[in-house]
Amino acid sequence: MVQQPAQSIIGELEDAVNGGSPAKRVATLRRVTDLFLHDGERLSEDQVKVFDDVLCLLIARVETRARAELSRRLAPIDYAPFEIIETLASDDEIEVAGEVLTHSSRLGTDALVRIASTKGQDHLMAISARADLPEAVTDVIVDRGEGKVIRKLANNASAKFSEAGYSGMVAHADSDDELVEILGLRIDLPMRFLRDLLRRAKDAVRDRLLAIAPRTIQAQIRQVLDDIAQEAPMPPPRDFSLAEQLVKLLKDLNELDDAAIVKFVGSGKFEEVAAALAALNDVPTDLMARVLEGPRSDLVLIPCKSAGLDWMTVETILRHRPFPQPIGEKSIWQANLDYSRLSRETAQRTIRFWQLHNRIEKQDTRINAA
DSSP: OHHHHHHEEEEEEEHHHTTOOHHHHHHHHHHHHHHHHHHGGOOOHHHHHHHHHHHHHTTTSSHHHHHHHHHHHHOTTTOOOOHHHHHHTSSHHHHHHHHHHHOOOOOOHHHHHHHHHHHHHHHHHHTTSSTTTHHHHHHHHHHHHOOOHHHHHHHHHHTOOOOHHHHHHHHHGGHHHHHHHHHOOOOTTTTHHHHHHHHHHHHHHHHHHHHHOOHHHHHHHHHHHHHHHHHHHOOOOOHHHHHHHHHHHHTTOOOHHHHHHHHHHTTTHHHHHHHHHHHHTTHHHHHHHHHHHHHSSSHHHHHHHHTTTTTTHHHHHHEEEEOSOOOOHHHHHHHHHHHHHSOOOHHHHHHHEEEHHHHHHHHHHHHHHH
């Protein structure tokens, strides 16, 4: 029976681990591995567990070269013991971990996510080459990976990506022309991400991509480029720098108060009003400008309450804010009631939510516009 030879080496194993020479430990490791590879397909679950325990005990006392050899031998084996495979995959030495990370079918998604979340770029590179990577793993790699890792992952035709994964890779491509070409050739890249990718790309990169793309993808790329060419040019971003400088000066002098904001409103200086509310709430000025100029007057109450402004200041802002439709007396009355009911703590909590989600909101807006 196969089980008997495995049990017969236990005594030799204990001697090798506890008092044997390094050479003897390596020789024992090879003997156990040979035995497993010879009979492994016919072993029962309990017998495989014996080998798993033996191999895990042995590799704790052998050098990197021997562990790497074991990794190379077990990586392609579909019936390799689970624990030894996870132990090898988690090894800090990429020489040991690399083979199983790339090739072993015995590594589950949870183990790959754990390793990808905790190990370095070499381990991420090895995982990026695996076949049929699931979204849970690629999400981690896109989040943690550096340029060469992201390029390797993008080149993996069988890897699966979530919406966040595609978005993250396109964001990486901003400063990586090679990655633009790799992503542009992926047949599974959703159209809106292809549009975003090509909109960011340099003309020379677009030309190279067209030159190397297969005919079917080439047609998609040409269509997207034609659509981009017909788009109206984006207006330049508003410049709040002067307003922000003035507001910062007032804040440093402890003069950024209700009176200063009312004066800004009376002079029609809504860049300064936006900058003032932004400074008092620690949010971007462009975000505050969108709130002031948007259709919802109730949102204007939140930064005002968070900043502790008097109702008279808030009313002045509401009556004069740059929104096409003037606010009526009934709306002012309701806003006054809402403002009195709104606690400053709730307003500040909402502002913190805006702070956390402002960057994500910008990314989503860019994707949706595409």
